[in-house]
Amino acid sequence: MQRQIPLTRDIVLVGGGHAHALVLRMWGMKPLPGVRLTLVDPRPVAPYTGMLPGHVAGHYTADEIGIDLVRLCRFAGARLIIGAADGLDPVNRVLSVGSRRIGYDLLSLDIGITGDLPQVPGFDRHGTPVKPFVRFAAGWEDFVAKGQGPAVVIGNGLGGVELALSMARRLGPGRVSVVGGERVAHVGAALNRVLLRQLRALGVVLVPGRVVGVEGGAVHLADGRILPSAFTVGAAGATPQPWLEDTGLPLSDGFIRTGADLQVEGHPGHFAAGDCAHLVASPRPKAGVFAVRAAKVLFHNLRAAAMDKPLRNFRPQRHFLRLVSLGDRTALAEKWPALPLAPAGRLIWRWKDRIDRRFMSRLTDLPPMVAPDSGEIATGVQEILGQAPLCAGCGSKVGPGVLHQVLLGMDRPARADVISGPGDDAGVLEIGGRRQVLTTDHLRACTEDPGLMARIAAQHALGDVRAMGADPQSALVQVILPRASDAIQARMMEEIMQAAGDVFHAAGAVILGGHSTMGAELTIGFTVTGLCDAPITLGGARPGDVLILTGRIGSGVELAGEMQGKARGADVVQLWQRMAEGPGDVAALRGARAMTDVTGFGLAGHLMAICRASGTGARLDLAQIPLHPGALELSEQGVRSTLYPANRDHAPVFSREDARTALLHDPQTAGGFLAAVAPDQAEAVLADLRAAGVEANRIGEITEGPVGITVGTSPT
CATH class of the missing domain: 3.50.50.60 (FAD/NAD(P)-binding domain)
Incomplete structure (x- = not known):
């Protein structure tokens, strides 16, 4: 072994x-x-x-x-x-x-x-530092889009002047000023001559003086002058x-x-x-x-x-090459501080562009990691290993068909206090005259951050309780930690328990305890109980009911794309944050006739569960189903979650399969809720959900049988 x-x-x-x-x-x-x-x-x-x-x-x-x-x-x-x-x-x-x-x-x-200027009154409220660049870029694009007013760059060093030249190239002559001096600070004579010539060519004005204040629409200088400015940038040194x-x-x-x-x-x-x-x-x-x-x-x-x-x-x-952009696809070179000359032109720009792109390619064109040779293996192993890597989150679940067959074969002795067993989102027990729902769930980690993963797993486990219309009551924690030193395991457990405690406390539930063990990889799960008077089940939907979906779909494709190095990092982080934040206040759905959370079996699979339990069909309007950013693009590239084939086979949709319909079978982690709501209540429910800050959409309707899902345009 x-x-x-x-x-x-x-x-x-x-x-x-x-x-x-x-x-x-x-x-x-x-x-x-x-x-x-x-x-x-x-x-x-x-x-x-x-x-x-x-x-x-x-x-x-x-x-x-x-x-x-x-x-x-x-x-x-x-x-x-x-x-x-x-x-x-x-x-x-x-x-x-x-x-x-x-x-x-x-x-x-x-x-x-940072480019902050703490010594300049008002800059923190009305100025924009060039670093961190994310903040500057957002302010710059907004300013360019509005297309009005002049811009002022505070700082006449090489960085400030290079930035001003680039801004002038985008805005046009006469709209950019640089405050600090009549020459470029801390550069040699040859470099200074080239830069001054380029500043004049692009209509950038060098303003000598010291900034003593910034306010909305103006920059104040020590000699009393006031420069109008609709966009004030701080580039006056390193803070x-x-x-x-x-x-x-x-x-x-x-x-x-x-x-x-x-x-x-x-x-x-x-x-x-x-x-x-x-x-x-x-x-x-x-x-x-x-x-x-x-x-x-x-x-x-x-x-x-x-x-x-x-x-x-x-x-x-001691010496290093400086390649300075001049704004208009020309650049200059300086061997600082030794070279007395500063050659400039389009050839230097192409040289700089080639160097920059080569550096970026080292960090973006990452070589594929080759799996080690498995040696002699049994029949069937290579077929499984040749598939896409096993997905994390709900994408690593056992397929619905396998699970359904096993549950059908279980012997279920009757008990008066057990109201329902396998088949709904949670089991329902009769305790002291009240109904208690009980569920358990765990997830293979979809992020290496234990704290973030604990939040996602907690929200995911709470979904089954909330889908039954119950108030969360208690939770038991199950954790598998990778083998590690005592110190690292203690750090991981502390992060997990702090994050999980925050989620369950906000939901009104208490963590009672749990169990931990060591294994091959991080896995986090919870057993959750909740209390309610009348559970919402899968079997109450009626023809004509409106289907309401909270949240979005596409998380399985996004997580699979992240594992394969194909997803955009910004999209993945946004998805992690959505999953960790939970569904929001969905109390408006408690009047639904049937409801489920949309998780491992995908939107189609969970809708099919409602149809089977209710003896109805359903029609979906694809155009009204919101997707996570980047999910459709990944689906068009052929990215699929590990669970996708089993989900598709268990809940077929009567429609031509394409990249968008494929997402109906995409397993969701910490997904939203799917509810069948009486048609005369649907608009009010949607309005209440949106008023509570929940993304909610009407995505279709329940139809007469036979049991099945079609894709079309729902009536408005």
């Missing part, structure tokens, strides 16, 4: 900067068994700064400059925690991410800098992340002091790279080239530290 390698070391990467992105790629090519690698970043996609000016000028799309951290973490076998780090206890080795506490053994910081001041780490002007081995001074096991770090022995300007060059040493040293082996030193070059 092949032994599973236990997890013994936690390495946490804070920030998805260039150095960490490259570390993730290298880790995927050469992982270290026994390490649990984690990336913490508030964004699913990190921009590549070398292409930002081109994006502002309109030469690159957002997708072309985006490093998909979800896909990169999947390749590296790392968990991704979406959130902004805001505190650090280096003594007890705990990172704070909002209300979460993330324990670690080794930690690396690559959190960059360190303010939360570092409270960490106890040694800082130099707010930047983390590191030795030649990239370890934080006086804090073994803590590393820093990129713009947030200050190399004490060899200080360098804040330039992305140093983060890229440091990545290889950082990768080696993190592995070495995890194995208690010697570390290497990082020796940054």
Whole structure:
């Protein structure tokens, strides 16, 4: 038997900067068994700064400059925690991410800098820092769309001027000003001449002076002048992340002091790279080239530290090449600080473009990982292994046909206090004159983040209770943890129980206890009870009833696409967040005649369960069924969940099969609710759900038999 390698070391990467992105790629090519690698970043996609000016000028799309951290973490076998780090206890080795506490053994910081100008009154309310770029990009696109008013860039350094040139290329002459001086700061004479000539050509005005205030529509200078501004950008230097001041780490002007081995001074096991770090022995300007060059040493040293082996030193070059975009598909080159010349033109732009695209391809065109040779195997094994990887979440369930046949063959001794058994969403018991519903569910992890997975699994398990119209009462926890050291298992359990406790507390239920064991992979489940007076079952639907769906479908395809490296990271993170948030206030559905949650057997499978129990048919209006972002595109590419074939065979839909109808059989994790509502109540129910902030849609109707599902246009 092949032994599973236990997890013994936690390495946490804070920030998805260039150095960490490259570390993730290298880790995927050469992982270290026994390490649990984690990336913490508030964004699913990190921009590549070398292409930002081109994006502002309109030469690159957002997708072309985006490093998909979800896909990169999947390749590296790392968990991704979406959130902004805001505190650090280096003594007890705990990172704070909002209300979460993330324990670690080794930690690396690559959190960059901000463009905030805390010394300028009003900038925090009326200005836009160029970093973090996500905020700037949103403000910039909104400003461009409105197409009115001038823009002011605060800061006449190379970064501010390069940004202003790109903005002017998009807006036209006479609409961009740069405040700070009559020349470009901190550049050589040759570079300055080229930049000034290009600023004049694009109609960008250099305004000498110091900004003393920003308000809506204006920038105030120290000499009393007021510049009109509909979009004010902060690019006046590097501002360190303010939360570092409270960490106890040694800082130099707010930047983390590191030795030649990239370890934080006086804090073994803590590393820093990129713009947030200050190399004490060899200080360098804040330039992305140093983060890229440091990545290889950082990768080696993190592995070495995890194995208690010697570390290497990082020796940054003294001279480095600067390629500066001039806004109009031309660029200039400077070998800083040695080259006295600054050649410019379209050839330099093409050179820069080729370098930038080659860098991005390293992080986006990830090599496929080849499975090891299985050797001699029994008949039938290769057919299963040759299929798509086993899906996570509800996509890994046993098929409905198999489950249905097993349940039909069960011997069910009668008990007066057992009202219903297998067949509905939950069993119903008579206890003390009240009805108690009882259900259990567990999920194979669809994310490596135990806290996030616990929230998703808890919402998923609560779905069966809510579908019966019951109030959640209690829960028992079942957890399978991967084999790991006591410290890592304790960290995982703490994250799981905190997250699950938050979900059940918000639902009005209490966690009574549970059971845990070790296994091959993370699996989380819950047994849940709820109380009600009259359970909503599957069997009450009548012809003419309106079918109402809350939420969206397509999560199975999205999760399968994420596992295959085909889904967009932003779509996956949005899906994770939707699943973890739960269905919202669906009390308006308690008057439904029949209801179920839409989970593993897909929308068609769960609708078929209502039809079979009620002896009716159903008609769906495909155009009214909302989909998760990216689900249809993945379905068109042929991406399917593992459970899809079994779902399709168990609940056939009388319609031509295409990418959209295929999603009717897509297994859902922590999905919404499907309810059959009396036609005279449907509009009121929809209005109440939407008023409560629940996404709800009329997607079809119940029809006369025979039992089955057709696709057409429902009457309005």
